[in-house]
Amino acid sequence: MTDLDHGYPGLETEPYGPPSGSLADLLERVLDKGIVIAGDIKIDLLDIELLTIRLRLFIASVDTAKKAGIDWWETDPALSSRAARDALAEENAQLRQRLDALERAGAQTAGAAS
Amino acid sequence: MSGTTGAGPEVPGIVCAFAVTRTPPDAAALAAARGHEEGGPLRLVRAGGLCLVVQDVPAALFDQEALTERLNRPGDLERCARAHHRGVEAAAGRGPVVPLPMATLYRGDPTAARAVTDRREALEALLDRLRDRTEWAVKVHAAEAPPEPAAEAGAQAGTGAGAGGRAYLSRVSARRRDRQGAHDRALAEAEAVDAELRRYAVAATRHRPQSERLTGHRAPQLLNVAYLVEDARRAAFTGALARIAAAGRRPAVRIDASGPWIPYSFARWDEDPRFGPEAPAAPDREEVRS
Numbered sequence: 112m113t114d115l116d117h118g119y120p121g122l123e124t125e126p127y128g129p130p131s132g133s134l135a136d137l138l139e140r141v142l143d144k145g146i147v148i149a150g151d152i153k154i155d156l157l158d159i160e161l162l163t164i165r166l167r168l169f170i171a172s173v174d175t176a177k178k179a180g181i182d183w184w185e186t187d188p189a190l191s192s193r194a195a196r197d198a199l200a201e202e203n204a205q206l207r208q209r210l211d212a213l214e215r216a217g218a219q220t221a222g223a224a225s
Numbered sequence: 226m227s228g229t230t231g232a233g234p235e236v237p238g239i240v241c242a243f244a245v246t247r248t249p250p251d252a253a254a255l256a257a258a259r260g261h262e263e264g265g266p267l268r269l270v271r272a273g274g275l276c277l278v279v280q281d282v283p284a285a286l287f288d289q290e291a292l293t294e295r296l297n298r299p300g301d302l303e304r305c306a307r308a309h310h311r312g313v314e315a316a317a318g319r320g321p322v323v324p325l326p327m328a329t330l331y332r333g334d335p336t337a338a339r340a341v342t343d344r345r346e347a348l349e350a351l352l353d354r355l356r357d358r359t360e361w362a363v364k365v366h367a368a369e370a371p372p373e374p375a376a377e378a379g380a381q382a383g384t385g386a387g388a389g390g391r392a393y394l395s396r397v398s399a400r401r402r403d404r405q406g407a408h409d410r411a412l413a414e415a416e417a418v419d420a421e422l423r424r425y426a427v428a429a430t431r432h433r434p435q436s437e438r439l440t441g442h443r444a445p446q447l448l449n450v451a452y453l454v455e456d457a458r459r460a461a462f463t464g465a466l467a468r469i470a471a472a473g474r475r476p477a478v479r480i481d482a483s484g485p486w487i488p489y490s491f492a493r494w495d496e497d498p499r500f501g502p503e504a505p506a507a508p509d510r511e512e513v514r515s
Contacts, residue, residue: 133483134303135440136362139432140489141306141313141327204405207398214395 240270240331241282243312245341245348248320249276258315261308267315270334272341275348278316279337282330292328313487321356323348323492351492357456358427359485363466364435365418365448366479367411411477415447418469418480425462426452430490447478451490459485 241264250258255267255278264282271277285291295301309327316322331337341348423429434446454462470480 134306135435136483136486137306137310138302139435140486141309141324204398204401207394207401210394211398211402214391 239282239284239287240333240337241280241287241312242270242325242329242331242337243267243278243280243309244316244322244324245272245352246276246278246316246320246322247274247349247352250278250315250318254318255315258311259308260312260315262304267312270337270341272338273345275341275345277337277341278312279334280312287328287330292330296328313489317487321352321358322487323351323355324487324489355453355488355492358453358488358491359456359459360488360490361426361452361454361462361466361482361484362486363418363422363448363450363452364440364446364481365415365450366440366442366446366481367408367444368477368479369442369444407477412447414475414477418475418478419448419450421465421469422450422452422462425458425465426454428453428491432490444479451486453488453491454485 241261243260249269255269258267260267260280261282263286264280267278267280269276270279286295296305306327313322313324316324331340419429429450429452432449432451434449437443437445440446452462466480466482469475470482
């Protein structure tokens with residue numbers, strides 16, 4: 112593991128800046144992170160407000176995507192009922208896995224016998 | 226120092242704080258940087274041996290009501306976040322900083338300074354911890370089109386002695402297994418990527434994976450990790466990142482990275498006055514909240 116000693120005096124300070132960082136990357140840092148030093152004006156970005164902000168942000172990203180012609184989540188009806196479909200698919204898959212296991216066990220027995 | 230701009234608020238205004246440092250940026254660098262567009266120039270507030278980079282901002286735009294409303298407008302939220310980041314960057318010109326959350330506001334310099342001196346010990350410890358280190362953001366997504374070994378499924382179905390129904394079920398089942406297998410492989414590769422990168426990092430913390438709608442990718446984001454990397458190990462870290470992300474090395478995943486960031490994700494201690502353990506505390510909290 113990396114050792115923890117500090118101090119590499121020769122290092123020049125490089126300009127910071129996340130060149131390819133997205134707005135989402137920035138927001139998840141400036142909103143959620145850092146130390147909260149409570150001021151005497153109380154602007155708590157409480158979870159509920161963060162959720163609102165995230166919701167708005169999400170809406171904004173949807174708008175941006177729409178402008179760019181990306182709207183698959185609206186035009187693909189399957190996506191809206193995706194959760195229900197996934198639940199059914201999951202159940203199907205479990206049943207099929209059991210069937211498959213039985214079949215394989217049968218095939219192996221047959222293979223061993225011949 | 227705080228009086229030099231002439232904006233020192235005798236009449237209490239709102240002071241917006243960006244970051245704490247013990248190596249204040251020089252006046253020229255500070256003057257060249259811009260914080261919030263609506264506010265005054267960046268300036269310093271001394272607090273014991275530490276220093277706050279702050280900006281006077283108009284109360285009409287930054288009181289609780291106005292700010293809440295503005296932050297709920299995506300355009301304003303973005304401008305505010307970028308302005309905050311510029312203020313933090315300006316503070317980081319000559320040494321480590323402890324970035325404060327966006328919209329850390331005080332009624333005046335004295336209360337801002339008191340907030341810092343009251344927490345001086347913890348801030349000093351954090352500054353020591355963050356010195357000569359930067360943060361790197363790495364996100365691992367499942368590959369968009371996982372390879373489907375259809376031939377294998379066909380071969381297996383062929384052993385089913387020509388029974389059409391069974392062959393069909395078998396094929397469907399095999400496809401399902403392939404999909405599940407692809408997901409499992411992607412998850413395993415994501416964990417392997419994380420394990421490899423942690424070798425070059427001092428600490429790591431997991432953010433909640435971003436939603437597919439936010440990322441704009443159809444494939445789910447499997448991991449959203451921040452790594453704290455020594456400057457002396459930066460080349461080793463980015464080298465490892467380049468090797469891992471090289472085509473073909475990890476076929477089940479796609480890797481995005483950005484950095485170096487000011488170590489926002491590692492400048493926190495939550496409720497405890499002593500900052501928490503290096504890696505495990507934050508991810509639990511993040512993952513539970515999704």
